Amino acid sequence: MTIAAKSRISAPVLLRPLIAEALGTGLLVATVVGSGVMAQNLAPGQVLLQLLCNALATVAVLGLLIALFASVSGAHFNPAVTLAAAVTGACRWPTAAGYLVAQFVGGCLGTVLAHAMFGQTLVQWTGQTRGGAGQLLGEVVATAGLLLVITLLVRDRRAHLVPVAVPAWIFAGYFFTSSTSFANPAVTVGRALTGSFAGIAPASVPAFVLAQLAGAAVGVGVAHLVRGWSTESQ
Template sequence: MNRYLAEALGTAFLLATVIGSGIMGDTLSGGNIAIALLGNTIATGAILYVLITIFGPVSGAHFNPAVTLAFFLLGKISVKDGSIYIILQIIGAILGVWATHVMFETSVLQTSSKLRAGPSQGFSEVIATFGLLMVIFGGIKHRPESVPMLVGLYITAAYWFTASTSFANPAVTIARTMSDTFAGISPMNAPLFIVCQLVGMGLALGCAKLLFNSEET
């Protein structure tokens, strides 16, 4: 149960940070989108370092169905645990969004109207998720103690070098459809993001086996 709680709680705090820092940045930036995104970026990278450090020894700190699915395909997690992880990641993500709405005194139940459409957005999610999984696999192979920092730094960078601002996470994508704020995404655009995230995950699995030794990846 401690592993399941870690996945739910960690994903909830991740989404609270993504949505909350987006609201705060948007509110304080005076309309400067670059400053708002910078605040959103720094907070997200920082919380990932913290959450992976404290929950990694408990559950592996996946906080991401694409990560969990990748580890299942590698035989590192059972069907039961993987299924429960994914369900709890999605539930935790949604609860994190709702908790943030309460903190910022906005309507708890929302639907995002922010459009993130087009081939460039989908391709960006392929690249973002591919890169994230490669960072995780490479970190585990060569510098396991540095994985929290590596993931935090990668997402910080990917916010800026991808057109989609690097969701790279199906649970995050689903939860962000439920917040009509700076970090939201329209529900009609979410399926494209999720499919492309899974494509990126699959490509990363193949590439990691070549680069990092299939028996240990």
Template sequence: MKRALVAEFLGSLFLAAVVIGSGIAAQRLSPGDVGIQLLENAAATATGLFALILVFGPVSGAHFNPVVSLVDAALGGLSRRRLACYLPAQVLGCGAGAVIANVLFDTAPISISTTNRATWPHSVSELVATLGLLLVIFSLTRTKRDDRAAAAVGAYIGAAYWFTSSTSFANPAITLARMLSNTFAGIAPSSVPPYLMAQLAAPAIALPLLRLLYPTPSIPQAQAPESP
């Protein structure tokens, strides 16, 4: 348990540092060109997430995300005790990562964001982005293809930066952390509640879909042994 909690805390910390830090760097390196800034931020997040899952996946499962832990617990992959410990580790880790990212770029350790993102399309985007993330992760775990999760999750999040108007936060812990940086990746506190509601609604859709598509964890049909 101790090793898993350290992994979840550190993974969440580095994830927030990557998301926010690359956003600050993009804003400074490409001033006036929001498209290039988003491309730089998305590329850093996708590749960073790929690496972090490889590093911490064998220790904790590399959730870094409360909704991932909630769905894993609902599907029987995570105990309630471990779930109760994972959630604060993820939130605190992301918060620490936001502070570190600010410090790395010589800004105030905590600067409350003023970026308003509370629109209907943004909320729907967060629902869709989070739902897609859950389907990607648990379609792999339930078909014993966990070894592909790092690449698949990194690729999906990189794509979701572009096909959603919210740029795919898809994570309550990172959403809370991004309040603490008044930079490119920040979100105003007033915009947080609709984001959280959309993200937390996604498991209610993902769970029945996963149970329909993958009723029981199994070996992919293509790899299943032939009947005698």
């Protein structure tokens, strides 16, 4: 087989994980934002019902997306997960770089899609101001727990439980963390483009992302203490 023929075959194969990461992250953000808009329409002023609607839709689609795309890209859908995988050697840095771009682009397009479905302005800059020591600590805890769950399950060769365990953690985080468990830089950036119930003010994003990265480091560090590093590359 010639080099040119090999390139024609390999190029689509290499693109598939990037498409999966962009599509998965985009659909996840579309669900978060879209369910937030729907919750506001169905239960105006009822914050508990809005949060419950948002949480149930999010965890349902998250588990489904992980199950669908795990065999294609590993179903990261989260820059914190991708960076942790790269640092521990479970993902090559060139692959990680492609994933990060796909995730952020997909997340932003997911918000645009949600707004389009509801006939709203496609990009909005009026999200809720979020921050303060308590909420940032909540993001550290939410992201640390997420990375701990993923790392330990993969390390113990129980990755088949991830589609159930990750949504379970995120659902709990919606209600026990002060930040409602964003736990995902790409989702955070996507949510900065909406003024809906699920939105976050752009000015609040940098601190949230830093808290998430710190939480990812904590989660991987704790996993390392109790189980050791996972070094399976993808």
